[in-house]
Amino acid sequence: MLRSIGAASAALALACAPQVAEASVIVLDFEGVGDQVSVGEFYNGGTDGAGNSGTNYGVSFSTTSLGIIDQDAGGSGNFANEPSPSTVLFFLSGGAATMNYAAGFGTGFSFFYSSSASLGGTINVYEGLNATGALLASLTLSPNGGTCSGDPSGFPFCTWTNIGVGFSGIARSVDFGGTANQIAFDNITLGSTTAGGGGNAVPEPGTWAMMLLGFGAIGFTLRRRARRGELAQAA
Numbered sequence: 445m446l447r448s449i450g451a452a453s454a455a456l457a458l459a460c461a462p463q464v465a466e467a468s469v470i471v472l473d474f475e476g477v478g479d480q481v482s483v484g485e486f487y488n489g490g491t492d493g494a495g496n497s498g499t500n501y502g503v504s505f506s507t508t509s510l511g512i513i514d515q516d517a518g519g520s521g522n523f524a525n526e527p528s529p530s531t532v533l534f535f536l537s538g539g540a541a542t543m544n545y546a547a548g549f550g551t552g553f554s555f556f557y558s559s560s561a562s563l564g565g566t567i568n569v570y571e572g573l574n575a576t577g578a579l580l581a582s583l584t585l586s587p588n589g590g591t592c593s594g595d596p597s598g599f600p601f602c603t604w605t606n607i608g609v610g611f612s613g614i615a616r617s618v619d620f621g622g623t624a625n626q627i628a629f630d631n632i633t634l635g636s637t638t639a640g641g642g643g644n645a646v647p648e649p650g651t652w653a654m655m656l657l658g659f660g661a662i663g664f665t666l667r668r669r670a671r672r673g674e675l676a677q678a679a
Contacts (some may be wrong), residue, residue, distance in 0.1 A: 475528055477531055480519075508535045508541055527604055541621075549635055553618070567585065568621065570619070583607065
């Protein structure tokens with residue numbers, strides 16, 4: 445009986461795996477970007493302002509978009525509880541850090557953010573590069589800083605909110621905005637409305653369907669095995 449359940453469970457896992465791990469989903473956690481240097485072409489086959497390079501996703505950032513490393517990891521950032529190990533995105537000038545993705549992405553995107561206690565932020569998703577073209581989506585980010593657990597140097601940037609937005613069309617740039625030096629972003633996830641690296645992801649409709657089919661198969665196997673056991677005992 446256990447072997448039958450295991451076989452059905454394995455079939456369920458194989459059926460669901462392609463639905464969960466979609467190749468189009470990209471997570472940018474900024475690990476490897478230098479402290480207070482431009483992210484630049486770090487995710488676009490080039491380097492950040494300090495010469496560091498990451499995975500080439502075809503994603504680039506404006507010169508105002510900076511990485512910053514937590515003080516606990518030897519950097520200058522006074523934040524804590526960040527979703528990724530030690531590096532986040534922020535900006536010191538202008539009104540936003542702008543992300544460009546020439547190939548474009550649909551479905552939606554998501555991220556974590558941490559702000560001061562009184563200043564939130566804004567997110568604008570555009571059809572064109574460099575925050576141009578049609579505005580596909582816009583978000584207002586409420587302030588989430590304040591008293592929370594974490595290392596002492598992390599106050600008030602120690603609460604991270606996971607937020608996402610869906611939209612129609614193809615986006616090619618996003619403005620991560622707010623007040624300079626008062627908001628940070630992490631685990632920017634393209635192609636999913638639940639940010640990677642924290643919280644519980646909500647399965648897409650296709651995944652739910654596969655899970656229900658799998659659970660039904662397991663239930664059928666259990667009932668059949670139980671019925672066979674009753675017949676054998678009666679005989």
